[in-house]
Amino acid sequence: MLLIAPYVKDMSVLWALLLISAFLVVAAFVARFTEHTCGRELDVISP
DSSP states (O other), X not given: OTTTHHHHTTSOHHHHHHHHHHHHXXXXXXXXXXXXXXXXXXXXXXX
């Protein structure tokens, strides 16, 4: 994220929001499918 931050100011609002959304999707995927949380319900992981 810190490598991309300087380029956000040159992006349009739409592309900046899509970039932030992409980071959130990747973070959710990593949080959901790591070894510690794999196979557990989301209510148990994050009540």
